[in-house]
Amino acid sequence: MPDATVRRLSAYLRQLEHLAAAGIAQVSSRQLSEYIRVGAAQVRRDLALFGQFGQPGRGYVVVNLIDHLRRILGTQQTWRVVLVGAGQLGHALLRYPGFAGRGFELVAAVDCDHRKAGKRVGGVAIRPLEDLEEIIRHTDARIAILTVPAAAAQDLANRLVEAGIEGILNFATPVLEVPQGVHMAHVDITAHLEQLSFRLVSNNIA
Amino acid sequence: MPDATVRRLSAYLRQLEHLAAAGIAQVSSRQLSEYIRVGAAQVRRDLALFGQFGQPGRGYVVVNLIDHLRRILGTQQTWRVVLVGAGQLGHALLRYPGFAGRGFELVAAVDCDHRKAGKRVGGVAIRPLEDLEEIIRHTDARIAILTVPAAAAQDLANRLVEAGIEGILNFATPVLEVPQGVHMAHVDITAHLEQLSFRLVSNNIA
Numbered sequence: 230m231p232d233a234t235v236r237r238l239s240a241y242l243r244q245l246e247h248l249a250a251a252g253i254a255q256v257s258s259r260q261l262s263e264y265i266r267v268g269a270a271q272v273r274r275d276l277a278l279f280g281q282f283g284q285p286g287r288g289y290v291v292v293n294l295i296d297h298l299r300r301i302l303g304t305q306q307t308w309r310v311v312l313v314g315a316g317q318l319g320h321a322l323l324r325y326p327g328f329a330g331r332g333f334e335l336v337a338a339v340d341c342d343h344r345k346a347g348k349r350v351g352g353v354a355i356r357p358l359e360d361l362e363e364i365i366r367h368t369d370a371r372i373a374i375l376t377v378p379a380a381a382a383q384d385l386a387n388r389l390v391e392a393g394i395e396g397i398l399n400f401a402t403p404v405l406e407v408p409q410g411v412h413m414a415h416v417d418i419t420a421h422l423e424q425l426s427f428r429l430v431s432n433n434i435a
Numbered sequence: 436m437p438d439a440t441v442r443r444l445s446a447y448l449r450q451l452e453h454l455a456a457a458g459i460a461q462v463s464s465r466q467l468s469e470y471i472r473v474g475a476a477q478v479r480r481d482l483a484l485f486g487q488f489g490q491p492g493r494g495y496v497v498v499n500l501i502d503h504l505r506r507i508l509g510t511q512q513t514w515r516v517v518l519v520g521a522g523q524l525g526h527a528l529l530r531y532p533g534f535a536g537r538g539f540e541l542v543a544a545v546d547c548d549h550r551k552a553g554k555r556v557g558g559v560a561i562r563p564l565e566d567l568e569e570i571i572r573h574t575d576a577r578i579a580i581l582t583v584p585a586a587a588a589q590d591l592a593n594r595l596v597e598a599g600i601e602g603i604l605n606f607a608t609p610v611l612e613v614p615q616g617v618h619m620a621h622v623d624i625t626a627h628l629e630q631l632s633f634r635l636v637s638n639n640i641a
Contacts, residue, residue, distance in 0.1 A: 233439035235633050239626035243609035264610075302629045303636030310628070317527035324523065325624065326585075333628050372631055379532075395638075396631030398624075403449035404470075412634040414627045418531065418604075420445035421620045422516070422539050423508045425578055425602030427441050428618040430509030432601075 230278075235302070237275055240265045242298040246331075249291050257288035304332025309370040311394075313385055314377035315340040315348075315355045318400060322374060323351035336368045341381075365392040372396040375405075436484075441508070443481055446471045448504040452537075455497050463494035510538025515576040517600070519591055520583035521546040521554075521561045524606060528580060529557035542574045547587075571598040578602040581611075 244264045248256055258276070262269040276294070299305040310328075312319055315338045323335060338350070341358040348355045356364065364370070373394045377385055382401035389397060396412040399405050407413050450470045454462055464482070468475040482500070505511040516534075518525055521544045529544060544556070547564040554561045562570065570576070579600045583591055588607035595603060602618040605611050613619050 230633075230637075231439070232630060233437070233442075235630050236439075236626060238633075239623060239629045240609075242629075243623060243626070247610045301633070303632035304629060308628070308632055308635075317523055317530065321523035321527055322624070327625050328628075331625050332632065333625065371635060372628065396635055398627050398631060403446075404453045410638075412631050414630045416622070416624065416627055417445060417449060418528070418622065419533050419537050419539065420442060420449070421604050421622055422514070422534075422578065423445045423448075423510060424438060424441050424620045425604060425618050426509035426514055426538060427436075427444075427507070429514075429577060429602055431436075432616075 234275060234278075237265070237267065237271070238298055238302060241272070241275070242295065242302065245291050245295045245298070249295060254291055255288050256291055256294075260288070299332065302332075306332065308333050308372050309336045309368045310334060310398075311336065311361075311364060311368065311370045311373045312338040312353070313358075313361065313373055313375050313389065314338075314401070315342075315345055315350065316376060319376045320350055322376065323353050325351075333372075335374075336370060337364045339364065341377075361388060362392045365389075365394060370394065372398065374398045374400070376400045440481060440484075443471070443473065443477070444504055444508060447478070447481070448501065448508065451497050451501045451504070455501060460497055461494050462497055462500075466494070505538065508538075512538065514539050514578050515542045515574045516540060516604075517542065517567075517570060517574065517576045517579045518544040518559070519564075519567070519579055519581050519595065520544075520607070521548075521551055521556065522582060525582045526556055528582065529559050531557075539578075541580075542576060543570045545570065567594060568598045571595075571600060576600065578604065580604045580606070582606045 241261060244261060258272040259269040262272045310333050312322060312335055319338060323338060335353050338353055338355045339358045339361050340355055343357055345355045346357045373389045375382060375385060375397055379402040382405055386397060386405050386407055390407055390411050397407060399413055399415045403417060405413060447467060450467060464478040465475040468478045516539050518528060518541055525544060529541060541559050544559050544561045545564045545567050546561055549563055551561045552563045577600060579595045581588060581591060581603055585608040588611055592603060592611050592613055596613055596617050603613060605619055605621045609623060611619060
């Protein structure tokens, strides 16, 4: 399945979580498509990939669809996540309220700066980088978030893979090599800005 | 053009910038596809959308392709960007080295906390929120980055649109309404983690 499809499933889930919090029980594919700005047919096609959830003319039961999407995305369970690099971005992530209840728990952070060791941020202890392998072993974390300077990223990614990490959320560098079988998602903030600049110049042309 | 295509163009551009920095002059679509982990046919199809850049059997001239992609993405010019919210994430963005030379310049930051006003972070002055409209007028910024608590996001988005901002990079909340014609890109960190959890559970099934 293409990344783009998985990304749309996340977008549906975010919107559904919002509807559920607002006490809304049913939603049509058309409504869902308007929130997300994709076609209603695309929504139905995406959701049909995983079975028949909607009822013709009545749409989807919000809590059921949330449940299905979480099962598809693998977040009906909670993943323990290790943060590598407790700089400013790392701190922001440790305090980020959006993980709770969505299947991800930051269980530890490491940083090469020993002065940070022992500090607690957002309820999570920062520990020295040397403890990385032991932390992964102890917590059974399978996912890591990498927020270190670009120059340190490849070495640390290698250590993470060596220690058994299977998925890396990479904020550090556009160019990171991981072996087949290890998954990587790259948060490229410049690329998000390029989405906007592309739309703005397309506007001008149109 | 779908967001997913624009996202791939950004990924090609990141890889090409890396190759250029390493002194590599030519690249084939197959090489490019391996770096990005998409099919070579997809790469050729994406690049053919915008004209004939490659030479059969020789591939692409790296600097030319960079130039073409920047023109397509609208980043051969520099976009002035205003940051709204100078919290920990905001600070990290002000110090982010990845914008320079890629067509985006953070020209100002605003924050509702007056104690931050006057501080300089990453060479950018933090100013009081009240100055927002004046800053946008003065700098001609068309893009804003929103890194405020979710509860404040919609009001501030409204102000940005009212002040003439045409593109919002939204870190704040999954649910933000902007009028047609205003473009929004949402950085959903949970969605990036869901990409990983999806792949990990798919691994288990396969």
